Structure formats: structure tokens, C-alpha cells
Amino acid sequence: MNKRQLGSSNLYVSEISLGCMSLGTDHDKARDIIDRALDAGINYLDTADLYNFGENEKIVGEAVKGRRDDILIGTKVGNNFTPGQEGWTWDPSKAHIKEGVKDSLHRLGIDYIDLYQLHGGTIDDPIDESIEAFEELKGEGLIREYGISSIRPNVIKEYVKKSTIVSVMMQYNALDRRPEEEVLELLSDNGISVLARGPLAKGMLSSDGPQKAKTKAEDGFLDYSQEEVLSISKKWQDYTNNERSAEALALQYVLHNPTVATAVFGASSVKQLEDNLRYLEAEPLSEQTFNELQALTKAITYQKHRS
Template identity: 80%
Template sequence: MNKRQLGSSDLYVSEISLGCMSLGSDTNKAKEIIDQAIDAGINYLDTADLYGFGQNEKIVGEAVKDRREDILIGTKVGNRFSAGQEDWTWDPSKKHIKEGVKDSLQRLGIDYIDLYQLHGGTIDDPINESIEAFEELRQEGLVREYGISSIRPNVIKEYVEKSNIVSVMMQYNALDRRPEEEILNLLSNHSISVLARGPLAKGMLSSDGINKVQYKAENGFLEYSQDELLTIVKEWQGYTGDKRTAEALALQYVLHHPTVATAVFGASSVDQLHDNLRYLEAEPLSEQSYEEIQALTKDITYQKHRMK
């Protein structure tokens, strides 16, 4: 598995990585998925304190307790919640971030977090205070690097200008090309990497894409109508075959841009994991095919939370 540098840090992440939110609550099943992912060369696991209100971190921690040296662990903070309560409030304060890291470390059963991320953010946050918290955690050795998870251009710009983030996690796929207009180049110019989540667009760019469109996009997706999506997905299958699956094509598309360090996919079963691992066997994506995919999909842009 090829690895790419995360920003200007000394962390190198596998080109495809495992988003753990979909693992479910069965620890044994989760461990099987994680073990097979690591055995295949995946070295980055992404979770968050909010997933399952802490339970996902516990499951991931249990699954990797004997394999800590093989992996990089990323988790997130910013949503305040209490055990047993399925509700949360947004809290990017320094106090909460520094409390949250201790809770995450305990649930994960580890001594440090490789990549600690702010799980959202608004332009009205006390951004300088949040940055100060992350910087202190890095100096204390509790986190190796930090980043943000956001699709808000104005928030991303603030962190680019004021902080030492090494990454931004954002939704990015061939149907949601909003990052291409301004964000990818901005981050590239500042040596900040992208962790692309949702690379299969809710499964619409998978081998089961037509079915996914029919029951997940009844009201469309972003600026696409359901009929437009069905047309695109049918043509999408034309770029697949013996040398490349639909899943592999989706992963290859987002990884084509050098600013993307890894494509973070979810898997709720070993079969889904293996579908995504077919990326490793795929014929390289040519520049011509890449441009044809861009012509097939819409060049949409962010309409909200604009940069000043």
C-alpha cells in the first residue's frame, strides 16, 4: 500500500484508510474488519468521540490494543455529551478540548493520539482559543498532530492562516467536487493535506450504485436530481470492468489530486472492506479518464460559509 505524507508532518498515511463510524457495536466483528484492513496495508483508522457517544472509540481501542505500533489513530473533539444521553452541544472551548482528549485516550486505551481533529467549527467559534488548546496538547505529547474536520470555506481559511493544522477532513467525491474550486489549491499552497471522507458518495459510486441512488437519493443529492444521478451512475459503470471496480474508480478519482493524502471509506462488513480493497488491484486511472469523469459530473461550488 502506498503511503502519502500528511501535510508537512512526519506522519505517512495509507492512500486508503478506514473510517470506523460504520463498524457497529459488535466488538468481534469490528476487530475482524480492522485486522483485515491492517493486514492489507491500511495504517490509518479514523473515529470520533461522538460516534456512538464514546462507544466507537472503545470498540476501536479494544480491536487494536495489540497492534498500536502498526497504525495511526485519528479521533475528533468538539461535541459535548454525557454518558447515557443521546444528545450533544457544540463546544470548541480550550477547556473542553483538553478534557476531551483525556476521555478519548481512556476510551481508546492509548497514551497519545496521532491526529486530533476539531469535529466541525463555525466562524463564530473562539478559534484562537481552540488552536491554543491543540498546540498545548501537541507540546504535552498527548497528540502528535492536529487538524480540523470541516466543509466550511471560511472556517478552513481561518485555520490555514492562524494554526499549524496538517490536515482537513472533508467530504469529497466525484459527485461532490466542491473542494476542487478553491479549497484543494489553498491547502496545497500551505502544505496541508486532505482526508477525503465519503469517497463513494453514500454508495452511489459503488458497484451497487443504481440501487443506492434509488433509495438514498429520492430527493436528489446536492445539485443533482435523482434522474441525473441514475444517468451518471450508469455511465460510471462504463469505466469499470475486469481491470477496475466502481469502488476502485471512486477512490482513484479523489486520490488523483496530490493534496489528498487518503480516501477514508467506511465498512460495516468484511465484504464491504474487500470491495474497497480492490483498489489495490486496479489499473491506474489515466488523465483522459479523469477528465472524462469531470465532464460527466457537475463542477459545483460551496454556496454557504464563504471565505471573506
Template identity: 75%
Template sequence: MKKRQLGNSDLYVSEISLGCMSLGTDKEDAKSMIDRALDAGINYLDTADLYDFGKNEQIVGEAIQGRREDLVIGTKVGNNFTPGEESWTWDPSKEHIKSGVKDSLHRLGTDYIDLYQLHGGTIEDPIDKSIEAFEELKSEGYIREYGISSIRPNVIREYVDRSNIVSVMSQYNALDRRPEEEVLDLLHDHNISLLARGPLAKGMLSSKGSGVARQKADNGFLSYSHEEMLDLTKKWQEFSSEERTPTALALQYVLHHPAVASAVFGASSLEQIEDNLTFLNSTELTEQTYNRIQSLTRAVTYDKHR
């Protein structure tokens, strides 16, 4: 598995990585999926304190015992909640960030977090205080690096200008090309990496994409209508060949831009893990195929979340 540098840090992450949100709460099932991903060479696992209200971090922590030193673990903070209660409030305060890290460390069963990310953010947040908290946690050794998980261009620009983030996690796929308009070149120019979440567009760009689109795209997807999605996912399947699966093509697309460090896919079954791992046996994406994808889909801009 090839690895890419995360920003200007000492962290190198696998080109595809496992987003753990959808693993579920069955520890054995989750461990089998994590083990398969790690055995295939994936070294970045992405979780958050909010996923299953702390349970996900705990499951990930137990699954990686004995392998911690070989992995890059990312988690997130910014949502104040009480374990066992299904409600939360947004809290990007310095106090919450500095206390939240200790709870995450305990659940993960580790004494440091490789990548600690603010889980959201608005332009009204106390950004300087949030940055101060992350910088102090880094100097204290609780975290190695920090980043943000946000799709808001205005928030991303503030952190690019005012902080030492090494990464931004945003949704990015061949159907949601919004980062191409305002974010990717900005990050690349400042040596900050994008972690692309949702690279399969809710599974609609996966090897079973046509069926998924019929189930999940009743109201369309972003600016695409339901009819457009059915037509587009059918054409996407036609890209499939001995060279690559539709899933592998979707992962390759987001990795084409040099700002992208890793395509972070989610999975809820071993079958989905295996489908994503077809990426490893795929022929490299050509510029011609990349351009065909761009002509098949369309650029989209951020008209919300400004």
C-alpha cells in the first residue's frame, strides 16, 4: 500500500483508509473488518468521540491492541455529550477540547493521538482559542498533529491562515466536486492535505452503485435529479473493466489531485472492505479517463455552509 505525507508532518497515511463510523457496535464484527483493512496495508483509521457516543472509539481501541505503533489514529472533538445519551451540543471551546482529548485517549486505550481534528466549525467559533488548545495539546504530547473536519470554505480559510493544521477532512467524490472549486488548490499551496471522506458517494459509485442509487437517490444527490443519478450510476458501471472496478475508479478519482493524502471510505461489512481493496490491483488512472469522468459529472460549488 502506497503512503502519502500528511501535510508537512511526519505522518504518512495509506492512500486508502478506513473511516470507522459505520462499523457498528458488534465488537467481533468490527474487529474482523479492522483486521482485514490493516492486513491489506491500510494504516490510517478515522473515528470520532461522537460516533456511537464514544462506543466507536472504544471498539477501535480494543481492535488495535498490539498494533498501535504501526498505525495512524485520527479522532475528533467539538461535540459535548454524555455517554449513553443521544444528544449533543456544539462546543469548540478550549476547555472542552483539552478535556475531550483525555476521554478519547481513555476510550482508545492509548497515550497519544496521531491526528486530532475539530469535528465541524463555524465562522462564529472562538477560532483562536480552539487553535490554542490544539497547540497546547501538541506541546504537551497528547497529540502529534491536528486538523479540522469541515466543508465550509470560510472556516477552512481561517484555519489555513491562522493555524498549523496539517489536514482538512471534507466530503469529496466524483459527484461532489465542490472541493475542486475553492479548497484543493488552496490546501496544496499551503502544504496541507485533504482527507477525502465519502469517496463512494454513499455507495452510489461503488460496484453496486446502480442498486444503491435506486434506494438512496429518491430525492437526487446535490444538484443531480433522481433520473440523472440513475443514468449516471449506470454509465459509471460501464467504466468497469479488468483494469479496475467502479469502486476502485471512485477512489482513484479523488486521489488524482496532489492535495489529497487519502480516500477515507466507510464500511459496514467485510464484503464492502473487500470491494474497496480492489483498488490495490487496479491499473493507474490515466489523464484521459480522469477527463472522461469530469465530462460525465459536473462541477458543483458551495452555495450553503459558507
């Protein structure tokens, strides 16, 4: 599988990667999904301390035993919680970040984290303090690189200006083109990569897209009405064939921009994983087809979630 450099770091991630939030809590089932993903050439697994209140990290850690040298593990911090209890509070403080990494390392059963990410953030956070924590962890060898997971343009701009982040994880797909309008060029100019989450738009750009749109877009989706999403989902299928599935097309769309290092998709079954792995056999996406896909959708901008 092709790999792309993560920012200016020494980390090279597979073009498609596995977001582990959807794995569930059945350890055997989750292991089967992760094993198949790794066997297919995926080398990046993305988790977070908040997923199932730490259980997801444990599952990932168990699944990668004996294969650690072959893969990159990313996790996230910033939500203060007590395992076994519902609810959490936002805490981007230096103290929490430095304590959180120890908890994540313990649950994952590893000595270092390849990519440690702030799991959200606002412009009112103690950003300098958060950055200081990540820089110290990097110096201590507990993390290799750090980034943020955010769709807030003003927060992203602060981290671009003040930190040495190598990545920003954000929602990006053909229906949510907000990053194209404001963020991708900024990150490209500063040598920072994007981890594109939600590349299939909640399944609305998958082979079952029209059916998914009936429920996922019941109240609309971003600036689209349900009718518009249904229309796009149906037209999306017109660009598929035996050489390229709807899933592959969705992944190719976000990967068309070189600022995107990897498209991070979720999978709750091996079948769902296999559907996304068809990307590996897809015919290349031409510039003409990409432009036609763009013409199907809207160039929308961030209205909410700015700071």
C-alpha cells in the first residue's frame, strides 16, 4: 500500500487507515478486524482514551502485540473521565495531558505513542500550556509526534502559528468540503498533514449511500437538504463500476489532495473493512472525474465551530 509522509516528520502512514472507535467491545471481533487491516497493508490505527472510556485502547493494544514495529498508533487526550463511569469534562491542561499519556501507554501496553493528538479544543484553552506539555512529552520520548483533532479554523490557526504539530485530524469528504475552502492550503503551506476522518460521510457515499441518506440525512446534512443528499448519493453510484466501488471513490476523493496523508475510516465488521479495502484495486481517479464529483456538491464554509 502506498504511504504518505505525515507533515515533515519521519512517520509515513498508509493512504487508508483504520479508525478504531467503531470496533465495539467484543475483543475477538475487534482483533479480527485489526488483523485483516494490518494484513492488507494498513499501518496506522487511530484510537482515543475516551472511546469506551479506555476500553478501546486496551483492545488495540492487545491486537497489536507482536506487531508493534510494523505499525503506527495514534491516540488522543483532553477529556477527563473516570473508567466505568459515564460523562467526562474537557481538560487541555498540561497536568492532564502529561498524566493522560501514562494512562494511555498503560492501556495500550506500549512504550511510546507515534502520534498523540489533542482531542478537540477551543480558542479559550490554555493553548501555550497544552503545547508545552506535548513538546515535553516529545522530548521525553513518550510520543514521537503530536497533532490536534479539530474542525475549528481559529483553533487550527493558533496551533499552526505556535506549535510544531505534524497533523490535524478533521472531517473531510465530498459532502463536507469545508476544509477545501479555508484549511487545506494553510496546512499545506506550513508542512502539516490532514488525517481525513469520515471520508464516506456516514456511509452516504458508500455502495448503500442512497439507503443511508434516508436515515443519516433525515434532517439534512450541513448545508444540504435530505433531497439534495439523496440526489448526490444516487449520482455518486453512476461513477462506480467493476473497477471502482463507491467506497473507493469516496476515499480517492479526499486523497486527491496531497495535504491529506491518510483517509481514516471506521469499521464495525470485517465485511465493512473489506468494502473499504476495495480502494486498493480501484482504477486511478482522473482529474476530470474529480472535477465532476466536485460539481455534484457544494463548496461550503465553516459557519459554526470557528473558535
